[in-house]
Amino acid sequence: MSLRPTLIAEIESITRDNDKRMPPLTDDLVLLDTEFDSLCFALLVARMEDQTGIDPFSDLEVADLPVTLGDLVALYERAARPVAA
Template sequence: MSLRSTVHAEIAAVAAEQEKRMPPITDDLVMLETEFDSLCFALLVARMEDLTGADPFSEMEADDLPVTVGDLVALYDRAAAKKAA
């Protein structure tokens, strides 16, 4: 499973568990325009850290926070590349 697929699947799983309705999860989906709240996001980040072994949020500036799902995927892609190097 690709990292993109993993992020999309985990967003869907967290949303379902938290009983949040989500539009189709695409790279251009703006997270703030969904029911995916801060608790959902915290759960997602914890799961992604368990799955990838990386926490890209620990080394980033507040100005670099992801806005779209695609931004989030790119953030994890960079963290995975950095971890592999």
């Protein structure tokens, strides 16, 4: 199951709710080059955790922070994979 549609829907919802403008949501979109600020990002992480139970940032190193939307999707999808026993 891909989390991409859920992430995109939440980004669009938060953007609308906060009167922000976003360019087309493509994998190569650099998140820092948008109006999606730290408050919006915090809302996204909280909403995603509420919906999926996943917080991929809890064990993340600063060097591994997502830069692009594609990185963010990949981060969530990796975190959603079952851990091999």
